[in-house]
Amino acid sequence: MNDGELVRMEHINKFFGRVQALSDVSFTVRRNEIVGLLGDNGAGKSTLIKILSGALTADSGEIYFKGQKVHIADTMDAIKLGIETIYQDSALVTQLSIARNLFLGREPRKKPYFLDRMDQEAMNDAARVLLKQVGITKDIPPTTPISALSGGERQAVAIARAMHFDSDLIILDEPTNNLGVEETHGVLRFVRNARDSGHSCIFIAHNIYHVFQVVDRIVVLRRGKKVADDIDPKKTTIEQVEQVITGLVELPQ
């Protein structure tokens, strides 16, 4: 196994009824790498990352994580491995506070444990530090409910959660949808920070311009097949990539 390799999906096939959503797709992410996953609607990007994040299971194919063959049956399996997925709606509980969301499902507790008491001071302190780390410079108390946050701030909380629990791989599925210009810049900055602090990312976005600004490598899917694997955004133009996505140009593999 290559030491620089974090996750490798091999020969993944997925059918929905008679429709083949993915056919023999292999996909690799290295350590400290941001991979842009592109493709038109229905190309299979979401299916592929849902398999990786445990929301779907593949009909055939293997997944290797840090060189070990793994079986991801549900989202908890993926989270335990260190694969965190951030969806466009952030998957936060809007009624709960920032700190309670950050630690949801893994709340630190005070002794004695039979009283089941959360360590709210520890949660709030950790949340304050984390919010700084992901670049929220305003003073937002960690007890603020998510419903009072803007879209960009919510994404920041979701990214902070992934970073805090030392996820090795952060999957961002359309993280910049419905965000304003400033908030989008914020999210792109978080993604760069995440890489600089040792995380790998898969970045999925409709907006190719956003992808071009942060990723190291672009992978393109078309109709369930991988059609490009190693596009360097620094050596390629957006127009060329668009042509690959729509199928006007075939790149030699």
Add this chain to the structure above:
Amino acid sequence: MSPTSLPEAIAVSPATRSSPSAIQRLVSRPEFGPFVLLIIEILVFSFLSSRHSVSEAFLTSFPSFLSTSNLSNLLDFTPELGMIALGMTLLMTAGEFDLSVGSVFGFAPILMWTFANTGATSLEVGFLIAMGVAVLIGFVNGVMVTKLKIPSFLVTLGMLLVVRGSALYITDGFPQRTWSAAGPLKDILVGDIFIGDLRFRTSLLWFIAFVAILSYVLTQSRLGNWIQAAGGNPGSARARGVRVARTKIALFILSAVMAAYAGVTSSIRVSAANPNSGTGYELEVIAMVVIGGTALTGGRGTIIGTLLGVLILRMMRNGIVIVGVPGLAYNIFIGAIILGMMALHSWLERRHHAGT
């Protein structure tokens, strides 16, 4: 939420950009509306009932609203409905509700007395059997809602009919004999306690204890965080490893057990076990919970609010009679309070969480 030591000038979003003062924070709490309503209610009833007994000669023997005899009377039944409301609060915070509580309230004492009266078991064992059956009822409700994905409205409506039907069938529709109620069970559940003239029951102490315990659970414990998450966004809670189904099943069991406990308590207190008792309680209890500020849609709940909601509706029923409004008009006031409080909660919600 615990207080934070951060500076006051906190810009979160346009809706909360102005720094909230202590008073503004107090007013924005969901319990504030019901609290004010309760105070107004107490003042109005005290005033009206005292004026009554002075001006109308033949009513002088009528107890005034704040007399010890009336308060004792008020405190008899309040903890019973209150217990059901506490269980319902946690269940509704988790995004579900339970229409079968009124039937369980009637069924549990029937079961207990049937076992005791036929000589099959002692009253105490009968009580344990009734509570055990309540656990089973709650478990079935919970499993059908979480595993078969049937809305709780339909599941618990079906259970309402099954349980009520069972109570009627077992008893042939007749009340059960209950005159052997005196004993340790009665002392524990509804024993008399006197403070001067004021008589209250041990059921009030149980109720206060459960208010404290469940309030702690909802606001301080990890389980409380899971309950709120299960109601607020079950999908993401599940994705974070929260055992949503298990949490909801436990709360359905809690709801049924609380209803059974309340039914037994009530039956021992009034020395009657009628297969029809508890009819319609489910809606009164849900009204108490939502008046207190718990969201019908889940994700947000308050035990203290429910305590206020329980007191508001019980005092309304009691006070209306004391001040001489025809009892049949009771529902008009209850309905108006529900509509008014819902309007208030929705207005506060939009004011504080604008833009969502």
